Amino acid sequence: MELWFTEKQTPSLGITCKIKSTLIVEQTPYQHLAIIDTEQFGKMLVLDGMVQTTDVDEFVYHEMITMVGLNTHPNPRRVLIIGGGDGGTLREVVKHPAVEKATMVEIDRRVVETSIEFLPKISSALHGNPRAEVLIDDGIEYVKNNKNQFDLIIIDSTEPVGPAAGLFSAEFYRNIFESLKEDGLFVAQTESPFFNADLIRQVFADISSIYPITKLYLASVPTYPSGLWSFTMGSKKYDPENIGQETCPVSDTRYYTPAVHQAAFKLPKFVQELLIPKK
Amino acid sequence: MELWFTEKQTPSLGITCKIKSTLIVEQTPYQHLAIIDTEQFGKMLVLDGMVQTTDVDEFVYHEMITMVGLNTHPNPRRVLIIGGGDGGTLREVVKHPAVEKATMVEIDRRVVETSIEFLPKISSALHGNPRAEVLIDDGIEYVKNNKNQFDLIIIDSTEPVGPAAGLFSAEFYRNIFESLKEDGLFVAQTESPFFNADLIRQVFADISSIYPITKLYLASVPTYPSGLWSFTMGSKKYDPENIGQETCPVSDTRYYTPAVHQAAFKLPKFVQELLIPKK
Numbered sequence: 267m268e269l270w271f272t273e274k275q276t277p278s279l280g281i282t283c284k285i286k287s288t289l290i291v292e293q294t295p296y297q298h299l300a301i302i303d304t305e306q307f308g309k310m311l312v313l314d315g316m317v318q319t320t321d322v323d324e325f326v327y328h329e330m331i332t333m334v335g336l337n338t339h340p341n342p343r344r345v346l347i348i349g350g351g352d353g354g355t356l357r358e359v360v361k362h363p364a365v366e367k368a369t370m371v372e373i374d375r376r377v378v379e380t381s382i383e384f385l386p387k388i389s390s391a392l393h394g395n396p397r398a399e400v401l402i403d404d405g406i407e408y409v410k411n412n413k414n415q416f417d418l419i420i421i422d423s424t425e426p427v428g429p430a431a432g433l434f435s436a437e438f439y440r441n442i443f444e445s446l447k448e449d450g451l452f453v454a455q456t457e458s459p460f461f462n463a464d465l466i467r468q469v470f471a472d473i474s475s476i477y478p479i480t481k482l483y484l485a486s487v488p489t490y491p492s493g494l495w496s497f498t499m500g501s502k503k504y505d506p507e508n509i510g511q512e513t514c515p516v517s518d519t520r521y522y523t524p525a526v527h528q529a530a531f532k533l534p535k536f537v538q539e540l541l542i543p544k545k
Numbered sequence: 546m547e548l549w550f551t552e553k554q555t556p557s558l559g560i561t562c563k564i565k566s567t568l569i570v571e572q573t574p575y576q577h578l579a580i581i582d583t584e585q586f587g588k589m590l591v592l593d594g595m596v597q598t599t600d601v602d603e604f605v606y607h608e609m610i611t612m613v614g615l616n617t618h619p620n621p622r623r624v625l626i627i628g629g630g631d632g633g634t635l636r637e638v639v640k641h642p643a644v645e646k647a648t649m650v651e652i653d654r655r656v657v658e659t660s661i662e663f664l665p666k667i668s669s670a671l672h673g674n675p676r677a678e679v680l681i682d683d684g685i686e687y688v689k690n691n692k693n694q695f696d697l698i699i700i701d702s703t704e705p706v707g708p709a710a711g712l713f714s715a716e717f718y719r720n721i722f723e724s725l726k727e728d729g730l731f732v733a734q735t736e737s738p739f740f741n742a743d744l745i746r747q748v749f750a751d752i753s754s755i756y757p758i759t760k761l762y763l764a765s766v767p768t769y770p771s772g773l774w775s776f777t778m779g780s781k782k783y784d785p786e787n788i789g790q791e792t793c794p795v796s797d798t799r800y801y802t803p804a805v806h807q808a809a810f811k812l813p814k815f816v817q818e819l820l821i822p823k824k
Contacts, residue, residue, distance in 0.1 A: 272561065278584030280549075284557035305557030323739070326813070460602070460767050486765055486773040486813075488739050493772015494765040521813040532808035534605070534765075534800040 271302055271310075273317055275491035276461060281317070283307065289384045294376040296429045301384045307489060309385055311352055313377070313424055317489045319352050324388055327455075328354035329522040330485040330530070331497055335418045335453040336362045337514060337527060338499070338506040342417040345369070346445070348405035348433065350422030351377030353389035359420070360397050361516045369399040371408045373429055378402065406432050409445045416446050421454035426465060434465065436472040439500060443476055451501035456482070459537045460492035467540050473500040474543075481506055482541060483530035485521065496537075507531050550581055550589075552596055554770035555740060560596070562586065568663045573655040575708045580663045586768060588664055590631055592656070592703055596768045598631050603667055606734075607633035608801040609764040609809070610776060614697045614732040615641045616793060616806060617778070617785040621696045624648070625724070627684035627712065629701030630656030632668035638699070639676050640795045648678040650687045652708055657681065685711050688724045695725050700733035705744060713744065715751040718779060722755055730780035735761070738816045739771035746819050752779040753822075760785055761820060762809035764800065775816075786810050 272282040286303040293299070300312040308321030319327065332355055336342050343366045345359050351372035359368040370392075372378055378400060381389040391398045401408070409419075419442055423430040432438055433454070442452050456462075456469050466482070474480040477500030487495045499506055511524045533541075551561040565582040572578070579591040587600030598606065611634055615621050622645045624638050630651035638647040649671075651657055657679060660668040670677050680687070688698075698721055702709040711717055712733070721731050735741075735748050745761070753759040756779035766774045778785055790803045812820075 270559075276585060278563035279586075280561040282551065282559040282561050306555060307558075325815075484765075486763075486771070488771040488773065492765070492767040494767065520815045523811075523814055523817075525811040526813055529808035529811035532802075532804040534805055535802055536604075536799045538802075 271304070271312070273312070273315060279491070281489065283310070290380055292376065294374050296374040297424075299376055299380060301380055310489075311381065311385065314428055316425055318424065319354055319388060320489050321385070321387060323488045324354050325520045326485055326487045327490075327495065328358045329519050331355055331420055331422055331453060331455055332358035333514065333516060333519065333522040334483060334497065334506060334527055334530065335420065335451055335499065336365070337511060337524070338501065338504050338509055339417050339449075339451060340504070343367070344416045346371065346412075346416045346419045348409070348419065348421045348423065349373075349430065350420070352381040352385055353378070353392040355420055355422045356398055356400070357388065357391040360391050360395055361518070363515050365397060367397055367399060369401065371401045371403050371405045373402070373404050375402045406438060406441070409438070409441045413444045414447055417450050419446060419450070419452040421452065423455060425457070434469060436475070439473050439476050442500070443502075446502060449503040451499060451504060453497050453499045456496045456498045458490065458492040458494055459484070459496055459540060460494060463540050466496055466498075469498055470541050471543060473498055477501060478503070479505050481531055482533065482537070484533065484537070485530060550583070550591070552591070552594060558770070560768065562589070569659055571655065573653050575653040576703070578655055578659060580659055589768070590660065590664060593707055595704055597703065598633060598667060599768050600664070600666060602767045603633050604799045605764050605766045606769070606774065607637045608798050610634055610699055610701055610732060610734060611637035612793065612795060612798065612801040613762060613776065613785060613806055613809065614699065614730060614778065615644070616790060616803070617780065617783050617788055618696050618728075618730060619783070622646070623695045625650065625691075625695045625698045627688070627698065627700045627702065628652075628709065629699070631660040631664055632657070632671040634699055634701045635677055635679070636667065636670040639670050639674055640797070642794050644676060646676055646678060648680060650680045650682050650684045652681070652683050654681045685717060685720070688717070688720045692723045693726055696729050698725060698729070698731040700731065702734060704736070713748060715754070718752050718755050721779070722781075725781060728782040730778060730783060732776055732778045735775045735777045737769065737771040737773055738763070738775055738819060739773060742819050745775055745777075748777055749820050750822060752777055756780060757782070758784050760810055761812065761816070763812065763816070764809060
């Protein structure tokens with residue numbers, strides 16, 4: 267018997283993967299959770315039917331959601347991660363030598379527990395790392411209660427439906443502003459420019475209305491819809507395009523380099539056009 | 546009834562698209578040909594079961610296989626396209642004001658005829674353009690018989706199986722060298738760095754052994770495997786990273802800009818590593 271998992275990335279487009287086995291399938295209080303073992307991408311975390319991360323291509327997403335912000339801030343000592351329960355983002359953050367403490371706030375305990383059990387490569391920093399703090403809590407509330415605390419905040423959310431809907435709102439970006447120190451910055455994953463143009467346009471406009479510096483950058487993640495993924499940065503002081511940096515303090519990357527960092531902000535014309543405010 | 550077309554991009558990974566209708570399906574002397582109308586990507590050309598081009602994302606591939614070479618050569622007057630029967634590459638080439646004549650050599654007459662009939666947006670330059678010459682011929686033979694003729698040659702092939710197998714060989718790249726003028730250059734589509742690492746490694750080594758300047762660059766094409774696509778350039782004289790150009794003579798692009806041109810050569814570390822010769 268051949269088993270195939272199909273994610274409908276849109277109502278009329280899917281990605282389909284042959285699977286070796288199903289490791290866990292359950293309904294958590296927040297979402298439907300599955301971890302499956304695929305032929306093409308190794309182990310895969312699927313939430314509400316949508317691929318979140320896989321053994322084979324997770325390095326792209328996790329390096330690009332972390333290193334761009336870490337290497338934009340000159341001294342990112344305190345880092346907050348909202349979401350990111352699989353631990354890949356935390357694993358990258360604690361690689362950076364400037365980071366004294368990284369706090370991850372994930373709402374769904376089962377994502378953390380099952381990632382530790384079934385995704386050891388990705389989740390390695392979720393336990394036993396002295397610079398990593400893992401909290402099971404609502405990131406929206408946590409941010410409200412921790413003002414002027416962080417150099418860098420990373421919003422590693424699921425799609426803007428279900429538990430992550432509030433993580434794409436102007437109110438949340440204002441609360442993030444308050445939670446950052448006076449020279450802080452944040453990075454959020456903001457979906458595909460091919461399939462989520464309206465979301466990107468709205469998010470970019472909202473962040474631009476709050477932060478002096480707002481920039482979007484791109485990376486190629488094969489298992490995400492269209493393969494082209496966007497991240498949006500709001501920054502109080504530092505411009506990610508002026509890092510003036512030739513080397514990276516984290517050397518064991520597979521995607522990120524300082525040249526890739528700079529290139530990621532050189533947007534295709536159709537993406538540039540999403541960011542121009544409508545009159 | 547719902548109809549879905551699935552391309553198995555690898556034995557264990559597929560892309561699946563809901564279709565409105567099947568416009569044509571036939572076996573040509575060279576390959577299986579289909580043009581279908583999809584919900585997500587509009588009309589789609591499928592050869593031997595593999596997506597070649599679609600209305601929605603063809604601009605990325607066609608701009609990036611043409612403009613990078615056109616804007617690297619200071620005066621690309623004579624351009625040869627091998628393959629490219631849908632006409633999209635030819636359409637882009639004749640937009641460039643320096644081009645006096647563009648010759649397209651496609652082996653399969655039915656690709657040209659059906660693209661003219663069913664893909665009008667893509668195929669517009671295939672008929673009635675005074676600077677475009679469309680020949681139905683074997684590109685490998687054509688190159689052998691036309692030496693020292695071209696400023697730019699573009700190899701717009703299908704995957705390296707079936708009719709295109711010979712278009713990925715060292716012998717062919719040597720014949721291309723002879724067909725170029727003394728300061729000529731060529732660009733070939735060279736598959737996905739995620740799924741075709743061995744091919745890219747071999748092609749890059751072969752071209753490097755023949756051409757003084759060999760460079761690989763990337764673009765994001767949603768309907769191609771992994772969404773990240775590579776192109777390899779062999780050049781006798783001009784370096785595509787030293788174009789020193791702020792503006793582009795073709796203004797109606799949707800992906801390409803001179804900044805995107807430069808950024809496309811800043812390769813993720815795992816791609817850079819494919820290009821280092823094995824000892």
